[in-house]
Amino acid sequence: MKSESNLEKVIASGNPAVTAELGPPMSANGHEVREKAKLLKGFCDAANITDCQTAVVRISSIAAAYMALQEGVEPVMQMTCRDRNRIAMQADLLGAAALGLKNCLCLAGDHQNFSAAGRLKGHPGAKNVYDVDTCQLVGILKKMRDEGLQEGGDKLEEAPKFFIGASWTPMGDPIDFRPVNLMKKVNSGADFIQTQGIYDIEGFRAQMEKARNLGLHERTAILGGIIVPRSGMMLKYMDSSVAGVSVPKALIDRMMKAKEAAGDDKKKAKALQEAEGIKITIELIHQVLETPGVKGVHIQAIEWESAIEGIVKEAGLYPRPSV
Amino acid sequence: MAEDNTTALNEPYRPYGADIKETRPYSPCRAACPAHTDVQAYVGLIAQGKYTEAFEVITSVNPIASVCSMICHHPCEQACRRCGVDEPLAVRHLKRFAIERSQDYRRAKRKLTKKTRGKSIGVIGSGPSGLTAANDLASLGYDVTIYERHPVLGGMLASAIPPYRLPREMLNEDIDDVISKGINVKTGFEIGRDRKLEDLMKDHDGIVIAIGLSQSRSLNIPGVEGDGVLLAIPFLEDVAFDRKPDLGKKVLVIGGGNVAMDVARTARRMGVKDVSMVCLESAEEMPAWKWEIDEAIEEGVTIDNRWGPKAVKRENGKVQGLEVVKVNSVFDDKGRFNPSFDDKTTKIIEADTIIITIGQMSNMSFLKDGPVKLDERGLIQWDRDTHMSSASNVFVAGEVVTGPGSAIAAVASGHRAAMALHLYLQGEEIKGNLPEHEKDKIDQLPGKVVDLLDREQRQEIKHLPPEVRCDTFTHFEIGYDEAEALKEAGRCRGCGGGAVVDPNRCMACLTCLRVCPYGAPKVFAVSEIRPEYCQACGLCAPECPGQAISMVSYDVNEIRSSMPDIIGKRDPKRSDPVIAAFLCTHHTGVGGFNVPGNIRTIPVHCISRVDVLDVLSAFSNGADGVAVIRCADGSCKYKGVAKRVSSRIGRARELLSMLGIENERTEMLTASSTNGNRYSSVCTEFSEKIKELGLRSS
Amino acid sequence: MIVGSQKPIDEIWDMVKEFKRVIVFGCNTCVAICHAGGSKEAETIASMLKMRSSNEGVDMDVSSTSVMRHCEPEYFDEVIDELRSYDLVLSTACGVGVNFLSERIGNIPVYPGINTSFFGAVPEAGVFEELCAGCGDCILHMTGGICPVARCSKTLMNGPCGGTNEGKCEIGKDVDCAWYLIVQRMKDLGTIEKLSEVIPPRSWSTSRDGGPRRVSVEHIREYEESAEQKTEAGGSK
Numbered sequence A: 001m002k003s004e005s006n007l008e009k010v011i012a013s014g015n016p017a018v019t020a021e022l023g024p025p026m027s028a029n030g031h032e033v034r035e036k037a038k039l040l041k042g043f044c045d046a047a048n049i050t051d052c053q054t055a056v057v058r059i060s061s062i063a064a065a066y067m068a069l070q071e072g073v074e075p076v077m078q079m080t081c082r083d084r085n086r087i088a089m090q091a092d093l094l095g096a097a098a099l100g101l102k103n104c105l106c107l108a109g110d111h112q113n114f115s116a117a118g119r120l121k122g123h124p125g126a127k128n129v130y131d132v133d134t135c136q137l138v139g140i141l142k143k144m145r146d147e148g149l150q151e152g153g154d155k156l157e158e159a160p161k162f163f164i165g166a167s168w169t170p171m172g173d174p175i176d177f178r179p180v181n182l183m184k185k186v187n188s189g190a191d192f193i194q195t196q197g198i199y200d201i202e203g204f205r206a207q208m209e210k211a212r213n214l215g216l217h218e219r220t221a222i223l224g225g226i227i228v229p230r231s232g233m234m235l236k237y238m239d240s241s242v243a244g245v246s247v248p249k250a251l252i253d254r255m256m257k258a259k260e261a262a263g264d265d266k267k268k269a270k271a272l273q274e275a276e277g278i279k280i281t282i283e284l285i286h287q288v289l290e291t292p293g294v295k296g297v298h299i300q301a302i303e304w305e306s307a308i309e310g311i312v313k314e315a316g317l318y319p320r321p322s323v
Numbered sequence B: 001m002a003e004d005n006t007t008a009l010n011e012p013y014r015p016y017g018a019d020i021k022e023t024r025p026y027s028p029c030r031a032a033c034p035a036h037t038d039v040q041a042y043v044g045l046i047a048q049g050k051y052t053e054a055f056e057v058i059t060s061v062n063p064i065a066s067v068c069s070m071i072c073h074h075p076c077e078q079a080c081r082r083c084g085v086d087e088p089l090a091v092r093h094l095k096r097f098a099i100e101r102s103q104d105y106r107r108a109k110r111k112l113t114k115k116t117r118g119k120s121i122g123v124i125g126s127g128p129s130g131l132t133a134a135n136d137l138a139s140l141g142y143d144v145t146i147y148e149r150h151p152v153l154g155g156m157l158a159s160a161i162p163p164y165r166l167p168r169e170m171l172n173e174d175i176d177d178v179i180s181k182g183i184n185v186k187t188g189f190e191i192g193r194d195r196k197l198e199d200l201m202k203d204h205d206g207i208v209i210a211i212g213l214s215q216s217r218s219l220n221i222p223g224v225e226g227d228g229v230l231l232a233i234p235f236l237e238d239v240a241f242d243r244k245p246d247l248g249k250k251v252l253v254i255g256g257g258n259v260a261m262d263v264a265r266t267a268r269r270m271g272v273k274d275v276s277m278v279c280l281e282s283a284e285e286m287p288a289w290k291w292e293i294d295e296a297i298e299e300g301v302t303i304d305n306r307w308g309p310k311a312v313k314r315e316n317g318k319v320q321g322l323e324v325v326k327v328n329s330v331f332d333d334k335g336r337f338n339p340s341f342d343d344k345t346t347k348i349i350e351a352d353t354i355i356i357t358i359g360q361m362s363n364m365s366f367l368k369d370g371p372v373k374l375d376e377r378g379l380i381q382w383d384r385d386t387h388m389s390s391a392s393n394v395f396v397a398g399e400v401v402t403g404p405g406s407a408i409a410a411v412a413s414g415h416r417a418a419m420a421l422h423l424y425l426q427g428e429e430i431k432g433n434l435p436e437h438e439k440d441k442i443d444q445l446p447g448k449v450v451d452l453l454d455r456e457q458r459q460e461i462k463h464l465p466p467e468v469r470c471d472t473f474t475h476f477e478i479g480y481d482e483a484e485a486l487k488e489a490g491r492c493r494g495c496g497g498g499a500v501v502d503p504n505r506c507m508a509c510l511t512c513l514r515v516c517p518y519g520a521p522k523v524f525a526v527s528e529i530r531p532e533y534c535q536a537c538g539l540c541a542p543e544c545p546g547q548a549i550s551m552v553s554y555d556v557n558e559i560r561s562s563m564p565d566i567i568g569k570r571d572p573k574r575s576d577p578v579i580a581a582f583l584c585t586h587h588t589g590v591g592g593f594n595v596p597g598n599i600r601t602i603p604v605h606c607i608s609r610v611d612v613l614d615v616l617s618a619f620s621n622g623a624d625g626v627a628v629i630r631c632a633d634g635s636c637k638y639k640g641v642a643k644r645v646s647s648r649i650g651r652a653r654e655l656l657s658m659l660g661i662e663n664e665r666t667e668m669l670t671a672s673s674t675n676g677n678r679y680s681s682v683c684t685e686f687s688e689k690i691k692e693l694g695l696r697s698s
Numbered sequence C: 001m002i003v004g005s006q007k008p009i010d011e012i013w014d015m016v017k018e019f020k021r022v023i024v025f026g027c028n029t030c031v032a033i034c035h036a037g038g039s040k041e042a043e044t045i046a047s048m049l050k051m052r053s054s055n056e057g058v059d060m061d062v063s064s065t066s067v068m069r070h071c072e073p074e075y076f077d078e079v080i081d082e083l084r085s086y087d088l089v090l091s092t093a094c095g096v097g098v099n100f101l102s103e104r105i106g107n108i109p110v111y112p113g114i115n116t117s118f119f120g121a122v123p124e125a126g127v128f129e130e131l132c133a134g135c136g137d138c139i140l141h142m143t144g145g146i147c148p149v150a151r152c153s154k155t156l157m158n159g160p161c162g163g164t165n166e167g168k169c170e171i172g173k174d175v176d177c178a179w180y181l182i183v184q185r186m187k188d189l190g191t192i193e194k195l196s197e198v199i200p201p202r203s204w205s206t207s208r209d210g211g212p213r214r215v216s217v218e219h220i221r222e223y224e225e226s227a228e229q230k231t232e233a234g235g236s237k
């Protein structure tokens, strides 16, 4: 065992792993983190704590992860390269390890431009850091853990033992480079991979085949990303606007049909679409898990953590193994 | 020449850009003109309606401008780069127009020049060369006397060139300009007869001999002596001085040159219906200008080519005709004049009068055995580089030494002689300091540019119909009216008047290269704008971010620096807005705008020259609105102007809006350039719009 | 070359409004090429300031001049006395010029008349593109000649990130993804294999992060010194 984390153990046990996602609030009150953790507890092996996702300021991922841990949910602390240089990153990693955090997912992070995309003002004028990128951060974690050395070469008294993760967008441009991209992360030391949301199962399987040909599925645990659809509009938006995500028309049609079935009744439309969304999610989970080389799923119910319980149960992934 | 007092000779009036032009190749028209008249400058001024300025440019180098405007053989036109596009500019006719429009102006400006030098000059002969020398020397402050054996001044212009081509009033305008400087005139005064050259040399500090070629050559054939056979110059002189001889019913002119044409056409005007010509040359070989031949034929003159005179046939002494022999060839292998005849083929051409017009010579008898030496052929010995004869203070000018040529060539010779004499009297080196004959000139238009130019027919030069003109000695050619002149002047491509880069300001940004519609700029270390490509449109200068581009023919800063005067006083209680209107003068001229006083017109040769800074400056000086009014699509003589300038307007608006000046206050508008009224209505409409928008307060 | 862009007149006005005599000082090299601060634009700004001051009823004397470059003292030597006769020099050079002149002019403020944007090329008339960030340690040989430092919004060394969308960067549809271009280019060059290697964390000490930078070309400096000695020996200084 590299880290003794629950996630690492579940994967090692050969069971399909389940991770979920917990987004911290824009608040100095940690109550919401705890509430969300409660909703997830028992239904996932670990929960990702996002690091100022879409570059919006929220409770830091370390602090929120620590709160989740206190609530009995094992966190996957996310760390983007956007906001910290290698000094801050390593300091945070040591602190996180000292607090008992065991999983870390390395990400480039959304550009600060995104922070002003919706209704928020955000901080598009922020200076981004990108002292190192994802691969390099993965490498730093590995060096700290396995060699007990900082990036600069100085010795650590005690090495932080992290289960190291990285993200992968299998369907992103340029598509034929994506497997190489994955390989670089694996070569850098990624123990597990969480992918961008998958709807186009055929496309995903084709990319997985390439990854398998490179032998990557044996060197890292690939958890397929599932983003729980809530409405037809959301699917359409993701298809058109989210990088690396394409949604087959059939899925969009199913959701739109559900919406139409409700007529003018908005409440009903919402309920019908959510129900259909959960159905789709369960199908996707099965399809992803059936894909050779996949070791689990990463289920993101964005601002809808309450849906996880039902999904995991219905997908036949409950109870979660205790290892 | 580092001499200040010589400048007056060459530079009484200097059009904008005169100095820089001296450092660059001349426009081909200018290079072709023996006096190097700045054609591009004056045609450009005519195009803008600045006629007296054009007159100044012309007369600054040509004291017989009126004459030339009528009879010049215009080598400028033959050299015009428009020849490669369609037809040359009607340069001579435009000159005539500018001069006609400047009649009052020129008369008013005649004045005595001060005789500051304390030295006197005698000029023998008052043809173009003598008049020019006298004019220049008088301008330089010498006390000048002209000696002319004829009763009037003007040389061949007065005594030989027939008045239907050169009305004497025109000649007299030129002569009056010259004489009014305070030149003493002795007419009917023949040197040799009335005073010996040696004595004259004592009377003056310097002498210019400019006696031309005033005698006709004759033929050495049987029967030539006696009545009924005339020589050209005496004949023309008789006509000019109203001693008209009786010619009978049939006149035969021997010769194929321009003088022969004048003789034949003069005979037609003396009531002779049957005028024929006989010459050695074929129609193509004839030395006369094509247009002279055409005009003679129009007037019913017949030409018998390739016959040589053999004998004058007489009966009882009275001329019956001319026996002629067939010509095999006129020129030998080497192109030299060396006629050969087919003696077996002869014929007789009937005639009552035969006029021999085969060339001229001078009467040098008064020089025999004097201080001015003649060579073995009886011609004056002279040095081409100094215009000096063998007597040190006797200089020579004109055809007496150069041989037959044109009036304007005689003018050029007169300038050189005057300058030479002046330098001599100043004790300065002459050689190398006289105006040059040959000037570097701009190459022909590159094919790429020709393809971009619109074909535009030359404005026709109208003549009296042949029936009418043969009955009179009245001038047969009709001048342009203003519209025609503006249109014709608008055809000029402004060669050599275009863009020049200051290498100290150019940072090789390539903007000009991208802007120029004609591919004129080439950018290496700095931009070089190739004059053979440049059409002087002016589009590039306002775009250059380094302000490195200036134009030869106008001051690119002029408009903005004179904006305070253009806008003038602004009444704070005015009800009408003050509008600055940049108006394209193409085909309209500066005089073509008739707009209400609240509209301050800024005539431009093309809106291409309007700079963002000009627009800002108009507002900064108090304009309520700025209109840039271009000529209608299709009439613009340049490419790509509208698009560029509208981007500039966009830029000006962007800047002005930062100062709270609304976009609507700056506008690019279009008016038809063939109708000046359109400009007024476009301006007035714009002014109304601005009035509605409101006047600017501060 | 260095690319600059114009500042709004309001901003400039706020900078200069307290001064009585202002000279707008253009630089006729890089920033002229991008139509931001050459002689022409200096005159334009001066003319705008004149109008603005008269609108505001402020008595201000504004003029403009320019020299070829502001970043070498020889170029502005000939106008420096004239500049010193003003209360404010509004330099339309790049920031280099503003700094450089500030250090040399004495007690007269030099303010920036334009924004200095980046080093760039001119792909077409009127368009300027950032292609190099001057990081001080060039890696273009590893990235197919396309710079991820300047052209990737995240300066990734092992891109692309997940944000690439149809060849565009996640920050906007009008921004090319540098890594997309790098991958394409290296495929075309047949060097795509190189991209399988992870580029390790780099040292940014050669870039701005290492503090203000300075390049010293010793053989040229030596030459300059000896030239100075020569003139000193000649007694002219």
Ligand SMILES: Cc1cc2nc3c(=O)[nH]c(=O)nc-3n(C[C@H](O)[C@H](O)[C@H](O)COP(=O)(O)OP(=O)(O)OC[C@H]3O[C@@H](n4cnc5c(N)ncnc54)[C@H](O)[C@@H]3O)c2cc1C
Binding pocket: B071, B072, B073, B124, B125, B126, B127, B128, B129, B130, B147, B148, B149, B150, B154, B155, B156, B157, B159, B160, B161, B162, B189, B190, B191, B192, B210, B211, B212, B213, B214, B236, B258, B259, B262, B366, B397, B398, B399, B400, B404, B405, B406, B407, B408, B410
């Ligand atoms: C019929 C004709 C038509 C022409 N048409 C044209 C034309 O269309 N275009 C054109 O450009 N050119 C034309 N020319 C040519 C032009 O007229 C001459 O080139 C020009 O006149 C030469 O000028 P000059 O000053 O050298 O001599 P001239 O004009 O010949 O002047 C010499 C003067 O000296 C006088 N003189 C001579 N001896 C004495 C003396 N001893 N004492 C005092 N005075 C003396 C003569 O009387 C004469 O007035 C024409 C010439 C002729 C004859």
Ligand code: SF4
Binding pocket: B027, B028, B029, B030, B039, B040, B043, B079, B080, B081, B082, B089, B091, B491, B492, B493, B494, B495, B496
């Ligand atoms: S186009 Fe004008 S400038 Fe050019 S050669 Fe003809 S007359 Fe002269």
Ligand code: SF4
Binding pocket: B501, B505, B506, B507, B508, B509, B510, B511, B512, B513, B521, B523, B526, B527, B543, B544, B545, B546, B547, B548, B549
């Ligand atoms: S536009 Fe001006 S600075 Fe640019 S290349 Fe042309 S002349 Fe030189």
Ligand code: SF4
Binding pocket: B498, B499, B515, B516, B517, B518, B519, B520, B521, B529, B533, B534, B535, B536, B537, B538, B539, B540, B541
């Ligand atoms: S833009 Fe016009 S003036 Fe400038 S170089 Fe070209 S033709 Fe000449």
